[in-house]
Amino acid sequence: MRDVYQEQLAGLSDVLAGMCLQVATAMEQATRALLEVDLQVAEQVIAEDLRIDDLRADAEEKAFGLLLLQAPVATDLRVVTSAIHSAGDIERMGDLALHVAQTARRRHPHPVLPAEVTGYFAEMGSTGTALARKAAEVIRTRDVDMASTLEADDDTMDDLHRHIFSVLLAPSWAHGVRPAVDITLLARFYERYADHAVSVARRVVYVVTGRMPGPLAV
């Protein structure tokens, strides 16, 4: 049987993995709100964001309590300091999903996206959602090989991001400045969401190996 201390450490990882699943759902729904011009789904994402913020506060409190009462060392200390970082990253992922939902709400009942970019955003949504679910799995299993696969998914996101800009900046773009501004910011939200998921996975690699893999692309 694990002792209280080990339970607390495991509990901290559980909160983080749960947060990842929540922000995955948030991004999935926010993308649906965007693509299907669905105000109700947008509102749901916006309302749920407060729960993600609460989970972050919970994770930070648990981390602080462990440092205070258990003074962890070695791997355990890395678990706790990494949790502090990752809670911030995952909360930010929730904020970015929130921004997508807010954009859908702001333009409702009009769609934000002209038809020629909806396919890219559908892919960005599924790539982002998959990244967040994988990050949850990496936190749960501490699987370093799986952690490294997030880098490839992030490359997919970066490619999508670049494609979207090439559409916006092509001479054939016929929708003017306002949709271009919306799309520029939306694409950035998805790209940053993916960066944070990679960052979470890298922290797990650090927990396991004691070394941080390469710096986040900025």
Add this chain to the structure above:
Amino acid sequence: MRDVYQEQLAGLSDVLAGMCLQVATAMEQATRALLEVDLQVAEQVIAEDLRIDDLRADAEEKAFGLLLLQAPVATDLRVVTSAIHSAGDIERMGDLALHVAQTARRRHPHPVLPAEVTGYFAEMGSTGTALARKAAEVIRTRDVDMASTLEADDDTMDDLHRHIFSVLLAPSWAHGVRPAVDITLLARFYERYADHAVSVARRVVYVVTGRMPGPLAV
């Protein structure tokens, strides 16, 4: 005379305050590169960013060492956990200054900004730079009243951000989509830079009072 432990804690705050001053200079120079279409200054900001990343690694290492060897409690523990958060925020401010410089470099020898928005960016640059210098001072002095003044500066930044969008989206905008895309991202970089400075100041309030002030606007 202070003991080694107190020296280490003070050293951690010194690194953070130094980082704030560096990212203030980075944003000041990046803004200059942008406004004066100065490639050399842009290159300098880009080269210096590695030093900011190193300082973050240094801050994290110092924080980790303190947790491991000193097992701090109470205010001291808050100093260390807040330092972990703030090092991340300040490094991100450096990345955002880097993005501004990279944008200036990407368009060189052409200016990124049409004349009607240069004034706004000059103001965003000085507001951002002032926020970072104030954050350094707040870290050094733990002055809670000064910390709260960063919120007002952040409101100024948000106002500038909104004004820029109103220029981009006005019927009189004659520069097409590409500058609008660049300006949308640039304005976002300044706005996020300010958010991170506020976040650093709030962590100092938490160190002093044990309570986090209101959540960051997202």
